[in-house]
Amino acid sequence: MMTPEQKFARWVRVSIASFLLMFLYFIVADIWIPLTPDSTVMRVVTPVSARVSGYVAQVHVQNNSQVKRGDVLFELDATPFKNQVEAGEIALAQARLANQQLDAKIVAAQASLKSAQLTAQNDRLTFDRYQRLSAMQNVSQADLDKVRTAWQSSVQSVDNLRASIDELNIERGERDEARNVTLQKYRNALEQAQLNLGWTQVRAEMDGTVSNLQLSPGFYAPAGSAALALVHDKTDIVADFREKSLRHTQVGTDAAVVFDALPGHVFKAHVTSSDAGILAGQEAVNGKLSAPETSNRWVRDAQRMRIHLALDEPLPRQLPTGARATVQLYNSEGPFARFFSGLQIHLVSLLHYVY
The missing domain is CATH 2.40.50.100 (RNA polymerase II/Efflux pump adaptor protein, barrel-sandwich hybrid domain)
Structure with a gap:
């Protein structure tokens, strides 16, 4: 028969042994069979x-x-967009008509140019004849000057007509509609109006x-x-783990997921990727000096990193984006690790019936 002091001492030894055993289990489990409740269903919105x-x-x-x-x-x-399309079609048609009018003006100017060239040629011949007659003193100097002026005026008319034709050709642009700048401008406006209508x-x-x-x-x-x-529709599951819990995690690592909305049901999954970093590791380039973090704590909080998972089986119903979940990783293929990790996640799935 044990005395009360002996019973108390035995309970103290059992408590200490249980605490040490649990402490050792949590250290090992956090590396080989980590579990996190910080998991969320994410879908692209x-x-x-x-x-x-x-x-x-x-x-x-x-x-x-x-x-x-x-x-x-x-x-x-x-309605207003259809009106814009009709206005664009009318503007394009008017541009084509304007080009046709320019073509007619160019043809008329070219005919006038030929006539002016013939006149200048005749005036040149007349001037040459008067020069010979003037040399023989058969015509007066006044008549010679008058003929010279007529010839110079006809030459100037030819130059003016050539300049007018060049100006008309520039205004007309390319004869090929696909390369005509004016028509391209109105076609672009019409296409934009049609795009807006669509x-x-x-x-x-x-x-x-x-x-x-x-x-x-x-x-x-x-x-x-x-x-x-x-x-x-595509579901992405993100889970945040302590850095040391992901030492043996890689793409393809098996996992299990329990959703708060579906208690008692454990879904098989696998790791698809891990984020390259988190916001705390991103420096903003603002021209200021760095501000080192300060902490009075001897042991600071562990940093959490994010991984992404995909389910190996379909969900019985679509979950809304933002739904919470718990993720269990199988970092070890050993039978004991598989047994205890399965025990952990099934216990969590049952607890979701309560909270």
């Missing part, structure tokens, strides 16, 4: 906005609607679920202002 401003004419979706890539989400009133139908850029819809017919949607969010 795309803010959807119109590329042009306008009033909403129709809304084709509701909150939580499942959409496929290319589905029309909502439409803007297309953008009045706002389509899904990926498969996903509509969320935070803030639209109704008559609502003015400014260009670039998010009107709804499109949540991608």
